[in-house]
Amino acid sequence: MKISYIATYPPRECGIGTFTHNLFKSMLTCNAPEEQKHEGYVVALNDNDLTYKYPEEVKLTIRQDHQEDYLKAVKYINFSGADVCILQHEFGIFGGQSGVYILPLLHRLEIPLIVTLHTILKTPSYNEKAVLKEICKMAHKIVVMSHKAVGFLVDIYDVPKEKIVLIEHGVPDIRFSPEISKKEFKLESKKVLLTFGFIGRSKGIETVIKALPEVVKKYPELIYIVLGKTHPNVLRHSGEEYRIFLLCLVKNLQLENHVIFLNEFIDEQDLFKYLYACDIYITPYLNEAQITSGTLSYAVGVGAAVLSTPYWHAAELLAQGRGRLFNFNDTEELAETLVELFDNPEELKQLKQNAGEYGKKITWRKTGEKYMALAKKIMKDEQPILKRKEPEPDLLILPPFSLAHINRLTDDTGIIQHAKFGIPNLKEGYCLDDNSRALLMVLMAYRQKKDMRALELSPIYLSYIHYLQNADGTFRNFLSFNRNFLDEVGSEDSFGRTIWALGYLLANAPNDAYYQTGRLVFFNAAPNFEKLKSIRGIANTMIGISYYLKSNPSDDSMTERLRNLANVLIKHYKENQADDWNWFETLLAYDNGILPLALLHSAEILNDDKITEIAIESMNFLTRHTLKDNYLSIIGNEKWFKKEGERSVFAQQPIDAMAMVLMYHQAYSVTKDKDYLNKLYTSFLWFLGENDLRMSLYDFETNGCCDGFESYGVNRNQGAESSLAYLISHLTVLQAYEELHRSDLKLV
Structure with a gap:
């Protein structure tokens, strides 16, 4: 083996x-x-x-x-x-x-x-x-x-x-004579106490030092050896502060002739000589939170008489007469116990014998x-471990759908854009992007689950969108908590996301009042559609137009706008396409799945084979770079991924996972290829721990979603963007499998 x-x-x-x-x-x-x-x-x-x-x-x-x-x-x-x-x-x-x-x-x-x-x-x-x-x-x-x-x-x-x-x-099976070991260290005439291991404040060595004056009165030949270097982590952050404190304590108590500090990390042979040379071994740790102690195991293993505070491992290992316990920080009890044992050599001998018998059972050979x-x-x-396959869909793994965190982030103005952990960060105010995403999410939730709280929240987000629209149809983006505008015109990305949400509203309005308001804002913005330059702003807008056209297929003017925008994306694709690089830019950046998604939506409306072909090509390219190990590995925003460069792993964000979930759902809608449902499910599992860090981004306590993960680990803040990305993805998984179930029933 x-x-x-x-x-x-x-x-x-x-x-x-x-x-x-x-x-x-x-x-x-x-x-x-x-x-x-x-x-x-x-x-x-x-x-x-x-x-x-x-x-x-x-x-x-x-x-x-x-x-x-x-x-x-x-x-x-x-x-x-x-x-x-x-x-x-x-x-x-x-x-x-x-x-x-x-x-x-x-x-x-x-x-x-x-x-x-x-x-x-x-x-x-x-x-x-x-x-x-x-x-x-x-x-x-x-x-x-x-x-x-x-x-x-x-x-x-x-x-x-x-x-x-x-x-x-x-425990190493190393044997020495106690008498010879004492003689080697010139301790024949001494009563020897020993503590060894890395030194740090949690070790409680001061407890022993403070107990010594009472013991030394009766046994002036007593020596306490502290064997070990300061722990490297302690040394790095605090230097020798603790050791200096102990040295000062020894001096103040006039114990210079009774305490020896050996600042060494010695090999096992010499360590065991010290263990055999000591009369009593002491671990005076300050609290119970120590589940394993190698130093304690070694001491018991060689048959030392051991005194210890009752931390978890000591309380268990020293049971049945294998050692004695004293309370945390109790110098008086420790002093009394030391005197008692030195006064009763037979009891001391029995402790050593009990420990030694047990030590024979825990040698390293065994x-x-x-x-x-x-x-x-x-x-x-065990069955042989096979290469990971794409996860099989299992809807039972989904946490219950919950708007708890969205309720927490939402007030009567809109949804707060950021959070400190699970608590709204009011200092950052509101933004159009997140209120548009929030409108999309609650409309999906009401359509699929008839969630009345979702219906109650939708006019808050819609009114925010309406309030942020400028006279020329563009939108501001940021609003402070005290409702002051923080910009004149927002990003094209925020514009596109808003059109997406409004288009979805026009296709799935829960009542006429919401429909009419959404239509007013949508068409006020429409003159700006073909002024867009950002390809992600264009893509988001295309998705919104596509939803609108599903319920208004006779609007030839809007159909032509959709075709023009699709052609802009296709132009970018053709300009940047190269061998083994089927993409719209010279890099994979953020929210990448939105670009194939937009073409898949428009292909469904325009019935254009060329658009479908490029959508599938670019989607397959993105799949190769993010799903090659059968889990979603998002292109990190730390460096992005430039053509002929190295991809970044860190700064992965939930909106990218959401885009992949939506992209595969739309691919299934267009092609009816069930393999895309598996990829959709795999992408969704990114939120639940099937990712590069193997850490769940969904917080089961708050029902929010963490803001992605960085090189150090998960970013525990749970802002609106991340939590909405999770909920939209969750609802999309449910919708996809409802559609699959309906299609299977039709086949039957």
């Missing part, structure tokens, strides 16, 4: 790196006699662009904050011949918000995945919970190191219990055997 490991790795100074090194060695040496020798390699995480002289088993490195390295790594793993991938997960070792950069790698992985979780938070942030839940979904098995961790995964992260495996933290057995079971039980 060949195993790929993803983690930090020595010589990087990191506890997870040490864990991975031991796991790697223990798994590759636990062959049964009849088996071929196991193979393995490591993909190592580098921090802050630092480089390390890795051993030969490290075949590839990932720079923590470089997303492209993760994608290169998964290609390497998939073609390496590895049978299983084992990931060590800790939020801080992966790039992006809450370590989100690891998700695209795992999403593309084509071999079974085992994930070892080193941290499981009881009260995670939104992003921490979303990232960890997604990792757990993709894992075949999840390894944790305590029973508490199992409960957290089931109760907080909704992980099926049968997916979780408890394998305790391994841990490696458990991991290897798990990997073999997965290989035996």
Whole structure:
């Protein structure tokens, strides 16, 4: 069996790196006699662009904050011949918000995945919970190191219990004589306390120091050794502030002869000598939120007498007489316990004996055997992972349709354009684009679902459009919260989106009053249709005209305007078309699907084969660049995608996903090819997590949609544009499958 490991790795100074090194060695040496020798390699995480002289088993490195390295790594793993991938997960070792950069790698992985979780938070942030839940979904098995961790995964992260495996933290099987170890460090005449590991404020070392004066009174030969460097992240942000604080505390308490700081990251051989040399090992962490502690496992594993605060892992590991607990920050209780144990050598000896017996059960050899057995079971039980197919439509996956967030954003003037998380950002006021989208959405909602709240909202958005129209038929765009105009004439994009919404209204008016108002505004704007220069402004306008003509097919003048605008798009297409570049510009920018969509709408009205041909060609070109891996990967607005250049992954926005959903729906309407419904559904799933980051943009708590994702992760703001894009897409999915159902019934 060949195993790929993803983690930090020595010589990087990191506890997870040490864990991975031991796991790697223990798994590759636990062959049964009849088996071929196991193979393995490591993909190592580098921090802050630092480089390390890795051993030969490290075949590839990932720079923590470089997303492209993760994608290169998964290609390497998939073609390496590895049978299983084992990931060590800790939020801080992966790039992006809450370590989100690891998700695209795992999403593309084509071999079974085992994930070892080193941290499981009881009260995670939104992003921490979303990232960890997604990792757990993709894992075949999840390894944790305590029973508490199992409960957290089931109760907080909704992980099926049968997916979780408890394998305790391994301990190196290194043996030394306590007497010889003490002699080597010249501690023969001392009573030795020890704490080791990376140093930071959460470790609570001051609790031990403050307890020492009372103990030293009775046992003046006492020495407390603090072995470990300041944690690299702490050092980067706060320097040696905490260590200096501890040194000052030692001086103030006149403990200079009783406290030794060894600012080193030592190898395991020397570490175990210190563990055997100590009389009592102490972990004085300040709060309970520690689900796994490798340092504690090591101390128990060598048979040390352990004192600890009752954090989660300690409370479990030190049960049944394997150690003693004292309360958080309780220096008095700690001092009393230390004196009690030194006063009672037999009790101290019994603690060591209990810990040592347990330590024999958790050596790395046994841990490696458990991991290897798990990997073999997965290989035996799991079906081979096939290349991802286009998702099969499943309407049960859709969240319930809800206008809750739209209600939150809407007042009696219109819809507020931006939000801070799920709260309207009144400072940004209103815009025409979003009120036009909002009108389109509520009209769709009322037409399809007879949603009365949608009907109540529609005159608010229509009146905003009417208020923003200038005398010459153009529109302003922006209005402040105190209702001051912020521009004279809005963008052509906003003009086109407004015509789209008005055209839809004229084809689907819920009553005559709305129809007459919409018709008035639409025809006041009509003289400006053929003045448009922006191809997206033209495309949006074409869609609006097409909707209007569906209910007014005898309007020859408007039909001719539609034809003229379609010819403008075709002219752009022919001017920019080249080998392997079937597009309207020399780049793929934003809202790309709108351009083929507009031609598909006009082709349906004009019945022009040339328009249909170019619409399909350009749609297929866009599909090749955004759906090639059977999920929607939107062209990011960070750099866009220039001909013969590299496409941008980040700054993906919901309006682009909406355009793709609408484009495939219209393609189905024109061609009746059901393959477009699958592509429509695939595009919609972008909102629910089938995307490059594997993160849902839809917020199930607020019923809003996040504003896309950047290089750092999801942009949690939930403005009108994004939430409306989601709702329009949701309604389009429902409409498409209603149409499909009707057509199937006709065939029967």
